Amino acid sequence: MILDEATSSVDTRTEVLIQEAMNALQQERTSFVVAHRLSTIRKADQIVVVNHGKIIETGNHESLMNQKGFYAALYNSQFAGN
Incomplete structure (x- = not known):
């Protein structure tokens, strides 16, 4: 899975929802995430x-x-x- 700036244009509440969905989708998968918001990649x-x-x-x-x-x-x- 490749995600390029998946949360770049959203508010904080929406970012949390997207991050929760991404966490579920990334289970047992290799993922490449391009991010400027470091909260998005902290658990990588x-x-x-x-x-x-x-x-x-x-x-x-x-x-x-x-x-x-x-x-x-x-x-x-x-x-x-x-």
Whole structure:
């Protein structure tokens, strides 16, 4: 399954509903999810961070946050104050 910005143009309530549906559909399947809203990919087994067409970081959410690199900075900027 390939999902490209599945929640990019929706409000927060709709995003939650879409995320719940995506979680159900992704069970036992390989999925590629393109997302700028990092809440969409937080539970992914593997996250690949691409910047200017190059892979710059890989890992799961926890490992990427521990690296304190590009992903962590972007995640923190999206969720500052939450």
